[in-house]
Amino acid sequence: MARISAPVAAVRQAVRAALGGLPRGARVLVACSGGADSLALAAATAFVAPRFGLEAGLVTVDHGLQEGSAERAARVAAWGRVTGFDPVEVATVEVAGPGGPEAAARSARYAALDDAALRWDAVAVLLGHTRDDQAETVLLALARGAGPRGLAGMPARRGRLLRPLLGVPRADTRKACAALGLSPWEDPHNADFAYARSRVRGQALPALVAALGPAVVDNLARTAELLAADTAALDALAATALAAARTEKGLSVAALAALDPAVRSRVLHAWARELGAPGGALSQKHVAALDALVVCWHGQGAAHLPGGAAVARRKGLLVRVESDPL
Incomplete structure (x- = not known):
């Protein structure tokens, strides 16, 4: 029996860890752009899923932002069928909306993946974000002045979304593809410094590695993992506190004032979301x-919130109002 390369083994082990708790007979989908990260993830899933009694499908999203994107998506889909994925789907999306092209493309992509998961009754959608992506996310959050929630980076699991490769270096996904004879697609956006993440990937993170050593990538990703655990604990406390402060008309000021500031800010953030404030626009x-x-x-x-809601203090309560109270 031929010995598999260490990078192939590392990617497969990460996928095993992510899929191990899923019920036999369930279906998972892999989001695959054809880039090295998602291609290595898809190849590993095709190997691991049948051994866990799982059905595996593949979805590739055509954003329509680059010349030849439809042909690229068709090639990825053809590879998926030959590799044994079923179903295989090309999701063509329209990129439009607030937040710039990166945010709009991300929103369209996740909406397409969610729609595919619902239609195919998939219990999980696997995404190819790596340890390096997580480090970049932490740096971007630092640059924005984000709090612990932003610095916690991307979760390994959120709903049906799974990110098995958050502990795997990007270099290993490339090596895994080479070992398996796969030819990844190189997204030109990754080298376009008009995009903030591309600047972090191509300039900021390499500069930090040069100044502080290669361990900085691991350390940034580990910081996200530690903060994610702390944030989850605080969010659980905040959920209990929000329920305790809630009244028929609003939130009790006395109950809120008694909370630790870190918990109270989360309660108010969660309540603002309930009132319709979009998460992307709701700031500190x-x-x-x-x-x-x-x-x-x-x-x-x-206090006026994004999305049109306003909150006032009346008779010991925080309540939603349509305009400033007289």
Whole structure:
């Protein structure tokens, strides 16, 4: 029996760990762009899934942003069929919306993957983000001044989305593809410094590695893992506190004031989302304005949230209002 290369083994082991708890007979989908990360993930899933009694399908998303994108998607789909994936689907999306082209493409991609999972009754959708992607995400969050939630990076599991390769270096996915005789697609956007992530990938992170050593990538990814655990614990406390502070008309100011600030900010953030504030637009300044209604009350007017909601303090409660109270 031929010995498999260490990178192939590392990717397969990561996929085994992610799929091990899923029920036999269930279906999973792999999101595959044809790049090295998702191609290595797909190849490993094709190997591991049948051994776990799982059905594996493949979805490749055509964003239509580059010349030849439809042909690229068709090639990925053809490879998926030959490799044994079933179903195999090309999801063509329209990229439009707020937040710039990166955010709009991401939103369209995740919507397409969610739709495919629903139609094919998939219990999980596997994404090819690696340890290096996680490190880049942490750096981008630092640059934005994000709090612990942003610095926690991408979760290994959120709903049906699984990211098996967050502990695998990007270099290993390339080596795995080479060992398996696969030819990854090189996305030109990854080398286009008009995009913030491309600048982090091509300039910022290499500069940190040069200055601090290669361990900085592992350390950034480990920071995300540690903060994710802390954030999950605080979120659980906040969920309990939100339920305790809730009344028929709003939130009790007294109950909120008694909370630790770290928990209270999460309660107010979660409540703002309930009121319709979009997560991408809801910032710390909005949460701070809500917090001021609790701990720095001096008769100020309503705090206005993205999405059109406003919150005022009335008779010991934070309540939603349509305009500043008189």
